[in-house]
Amino acid sequence: MSVVREISPNVRNMKPLDYEILARRQNLIEKELRQGVRKPFKEVLDVSMSDLQMSGLKPLSFVRQVLAACLYPELLNSNKLPVDVRQRAQRLLGECAGASVGSYTATKGIPEIVQRISEYITRRDGGVPCSPENIFISSGSQWSLLNILKVLLFESSPKRGILVPVPSHVTTTLSIPSLGGVVIPYYLSEEQGWQLQVEELQRALDSAKAWCKPVTLYIINPGNPPGQIQSRKSMQEVIQFVSEKRLFLLADEVYQNLIYGENSEFVSYKRVLGEMGHPLSDTVELASFHSASKGFTAECGLRGGYVELVNVDPAVMKHIYALFSKDSCGPVLGQMALDLALNPPQPGDPSYPLYHTETEHIRKSLLHNIKRVSEILNSLPGFSCQPVQGGSFAYARLFLPPSAIQKAEELGLKPDTYYCVRLLEEAGVLTLPGSEFGQKEGTHHMRFCITTPQERMEEVLRRITNFHTQFMRNVSETEADRV
Amino acid sequence: MSVVREISPNVRNMKPLDYEILARRQNLIEKELRQGVRKPFKEVLDVSMSDLQMSGLKPLSFVRQVLAACLYPELLNSNKLPVDVRQRAQRLLGECAGASVGSYTATKGIPEIVQRISEYITRRDGGVPCSPENIFISSGSQWSLLNILKVLLFESSPKRGILVPVPSHVTTTLSIPSLGGVVIPYYLSEEQGWQLQVEELQRALDSAKAWCKPVTLYIINPGNPPGQIQSRKSMQEVIQFVSEKRLFLLADEVYQNLIYGENSEFVSYKRVLGEMGHPLSDTVELASFHSASKGFTAECGLRGGYVELVNVDPAVMKHIYALFSKDSCGPVLGQMALDLALNPPQPGDPSYPLYHTETEHIRKSLLHNIKRVSEILNSLPGFSCQPVQGGSFAYARLFLPPSAIQKAEELGLKPDTYYCVRLLEEAGVLTLPGSEFGQKEGTHHMRFCITTPQERMEEVLRRITNFHTQFMRNVSETEADRV
Structure with a gap:
């Protein structure tokens, strides 16, 4: 018998993702398409992830020019690159x-x-104010978050709990059990545009106290999967709450530069905390995460993110420093991409006009997309979608008929996974099911990325519309047959 | 009281590194130099890490050209880049x-x-043969190694043990306790050129069985810190040993492309295992690690490495796959650097002549350096240095006089840390003490990087010679005074 049959239960018990089922089918379909198998579509449109460049949006020339010159400094001698690009590269x-x-x-x-x-x-x-002492760059925001979780969570009795939104993107929650912690779910209110409600935090906390020690509240703002933006008032309530309950606040704010709604504004937890003044501003412990992968720069492949820590005890900061020191540095070009994303060209700079044109093009595409998503999904029977105010995703509710749910069960699939598999196989659109992100019992959802070129979004919506209409028709025929 | 005063003991108990002491002094010295404080040197020569480019060796033009064209594809339209560069970039x-x-x-x-x-x-x-199914690229070899340790180690009773060489580079061993494992040290034989001896493995294993369950043997070949290369015969013995003892073999082979000795040859564990035939070649479980950071490409800042797994149970492979899937991909440019490092231009390719010139320049510099290191250190009283056959480092033994040891103790420093601090402060050379890597009780060492330009190595050796001569003279005067 092999040595490693006896492997870590932390690894063995990792929940397999429904994403894997879908990714395998996607690979198979793409292979068949390459082999010339005829299907109702010529290519799979993958809108499962937030990845602007995969979806066909162009990287920003300014960012790429500076990074290329850093990689290959001979380019600094060419006057083909704008002078501010060369200066930035020289400086970096x-x-x-x-x-x-x-x-x-x-x-x-x-x-x-x-x-x-x-x-x-x-x-x-x-x-x-913000001190550079409190900032740690790494290979990405999720990686930073994992490091902070390693500090906060450990095997103990009772177990240490972390309040996690439902729905929530999945990478983080997956790691919590292996660190000895437990997830305490709190539900965002879909009917109120996926807003967080402090009463729900209180309910979740009360229910958890019997079986764990809550130490941390995790918030994603702008939201993922649903693209809601938290109001300043709600953030103030949350800060009061974590202060009273002595919780460490983890604010995942990676979508802070993707804001759409006319009346939507991103305000950071750091700012709200600072403005609330003493004693809250000196005591509430906060970690805020940001990334070069999201926003218009969208350099997911270069890997760069940071965490800012606020009000963390200096003795603990030393340990956090040691923890980050144990790993190699984040990739240098990812660090630089982060810098360039946060400090883009300004009006008057030679690179500004092109930068402005490129970012405006993306901005307009995304505004178009969220408008169309809302129009179309809300016009389809069996679909509803709350307004997307920020971030990369729409998170639409699916009202699946009983026969579809039964069919899914027969196949051993969750109902919304079943829907997504059918959508992929019959219409060539890869989305992710709500079961991947968590949802209220008995509800079903589908997440897809809206940060794509307009034509691609239109094609995705066309395919969803046709598939969904057919799916619901077949289902109702089946149900009529059964009656 | 703050929430996170109560932090994970895994983080709190992380051993602080003497490197931190030295790095802090280095920062201080460099700040003073910038402020115009007069010192016997104008700059600190940092030979503490293996980082060819930091030390002034130039990156390979081929690698940088391809990557720059991938980042900024407009360069593909320029005929300033060789045609094979453009083809490689197009393909990537x-x-x-x-x-x-x-x-x-x-x-x-x-x-x-x-x-x-x-x-x-x-x-x-x-x-x-090698199957792509068994290869996982990540942000670096140490990161891959940590993932494999997460599979092999967990909290259990008795604890699971991993045989680790002394000396060994430190990043990995630091993580073992936080994963619930324990380090079982085995000593390399300095007198035999730091060779691994199977009898010593046996001794270490026997001594450990009373208090832990050994599951893994970790080997670094070519060595780090000492640059020894393991012979094929010794590797065959090790494979027999791990097979009999049912240990998983971890082979850190990141220096496989930095080989110096005329009679030295790198052979991979995978190859030796394959050549030993059935039943060993089908049963011994092996993970082999490699990286884009080491070798002539030396793109440490881009972050790219891989692990190859051999003979691992398919059921376990599925879990390993899931574990790697939990993280984002490794940085794309690091993945590409790895590809280019392992598949460089070939004779006949337009890029080959420059590639050949550049790599030969580095090769000759390193051959010069190891020759000079051996000559000079072995001529200094109180120093001895085994031949460097491969890798990035010399690991020299320091024979410190009793008064120096006493002085170090008075200052609360380990004796070789004390020596390294004095060398840094008085001669501006940053090296690392043997206490950082482990050494036999009562012995002292110093590690420094030999992958630097020749002139820099000469200056390092000049400074070490002057400092050491003065240090030993002062020490013997002090000791004479005391008599």
């Missing part, structure tokens, strides 16, 4: 050991980039 | 979702790159 290279992106950096990131991130945060937060 | 971009390095990839890496890595391994191993 000067901040690298050996003037090379191939060297390791300090484990918490290149100090000058960390400094500029702290200046971005201060600007963003209307002057609420 | 065609393998990215959305033809962009800004998209996520499959979590185990871009399939075509994984395929080419498997072909590299098969070539390297003289035809011993």
Whole structure:
């Protein structure tokens, strides 16, 4: 018998994702298409993830030019690149050991980039101060979040609990049990546009106290999967709540630069906390996460994110520093992409006009997309979709007829997974089921990415409309047959 | 009281590194130099890490040109880049979702790159087959190693043990206790050129059985910190040993492409295992690690590494796949750097002449350096250094006089840390003490990087010689005074 049959229960018990089922079918379908098998579609449209560039939106020229010049400094001698691009690249290279992106950096990131991130945060937060000491760059925001969870969670009795929204994106929650923690779900209110309600936090906390020790509240704002934006008033209530209950606040704010609604505004937890003044602003412990993967820069493949820690005990900060030091630095080009995303060209800079044109094009495409998603999904019987105010996703509710639910059960699939598999196989659209993100018992949902070019979004919506109409018709015929 | 005063003991108990002491002093010294404080040196020479580019060796033009063209595809239209560079970039971009390095990839890496890595391994191993299914790309070899440790180690009673060489580089061993495992040290024989001896493995295993369950043997070949290379015969003995004792074999082989000695040859564990034939070749479980950070490509800052798994139970492979899937993909440019490092230009390719010139320059510099290190250190009283056959480091033994040891104790420092601090402060050379890597009780060592330009190595050796001579003279005067 092999040595590693006896493997860690933390690994063995990891919940398999329905995403895997769908990804396998996608691979199979794409292979068949390459082999010339005839299907009602020529390519699979993958809107399962937030990945602007995969979906066909173009990377920002400014970012790519600066990074290419950092990688291959001979480009600095060419006057084909705008002068501000060359200056930025020169400056960034000067901040690298050996003037090379191939060297390791300090484990918490290149100090000058960390400094500029702290200046971005201060600007963003209307002057609420930010110290570079509190910022750690890493390979991505989820990676930073995992490190902070490693500090907060450990095997103990009673177990330490973390309040996690339902629905919530899945990577983080997957890691909690392996760190010895437990998930305490709190439900966002779909009917109120997926808003967080403090009474629900209270309910979740009360129900959890019997079986664990709640230590942390995790919030995603703007939301993922649903693209809601939290109001300042609601954030103030949350801050009061975590202060009273002595919870550490984890604010996943990676979509802070993707805001759509006319009356929607992103305000950071750091800012609201700062503005609430003493004693809250000096005591509530907060970690806020941001990334180069989301927003218009959308360099998912380069891997760069940061966490800012607020009000964390200096003795604990030392341990957090040691924890980050244990790993190698985040990829240098990801660190630089983060810097460029947060400090783009300004009016007057040679690169600004092109930068402005490119970002406006993306912005207009996304505004178009969310308008069309809302119009079309809300016009289809069996679908409803709350307004998308920010972020990368629409999270639509599916009202599945009993016969579809029964059919899914026969196949050993969750009902919305069944729907997504059918949508993939019959219409070539890859989305993810609500069961992947958590949902109220008896409800079903589907998440898909709205950060795609307009034509692609239109094609996705066309395919969903046709598939859904047919699906509901077949289902009602089946049900009529059974009567 | 703050919420997170009560933090995870896994984080709280992490051993602080003496490296931190030295890095803090380095920062201080560099700050003073910038402020114009006069010192016997104008800059600190940092030879603490293996980082070719930080130390001033130039990155390979071929690698940088391809990656720059992938980042900024407008460069593909320029005939300033060699045609094979443009072809490689085209091909790599065609393998990215959305033809962009800004998209996520499959979590185990871009399939075509994984395929080419498997072909590299098969070539390297003289035809011993390698399946792409068994390869996982990640942000670096240490990161892959940590993932495999997460599978092998967990809280259990008795604890699960891992045999770790002394000396050994430190990142990995730091993580073992937090995963519930224990380190079982086995000592490399300095007198025999730091060779591994199976009798010592047996001794370590026997001594450990009373207090833990040994499950894994960790080997670093070529060595780090000492640059020894394991012989094929010794590897065969190790394979017999792990087979008999039912241990999982972890082979850290990241320095496989930095081999110096005329009679030294790197042979992979995978190859030796394959050549030993049935039943060993079908049963011994092995994980082999490699990286884009080491070797002539040396793109530490881009972050790319892989692990190949051999003979691991398919049921376990599924869990390992799930574990890697939980994280985002490794950085795309790191994946590409890995591909280019393992598949460089070949004779006849337009890029080959420059590639050949650049790599030969590095090779000659390193050969010069190890020759000079051996000559000079072995001529200094109080120093001895085994031959460096491969890798990035020299690991020299320091014979410190009793008064120096006493002085160190008075300052609360380990003796070799004390020596390294003095060397840094008085001569501006940053090295790392043997206490950081483990050493036999009562012995002291110093590790420094030999992968630097020749002039820099000469300056490092000059400074060490002057400092050491003075240090030993002062020490003997102190001791004479005391008599």
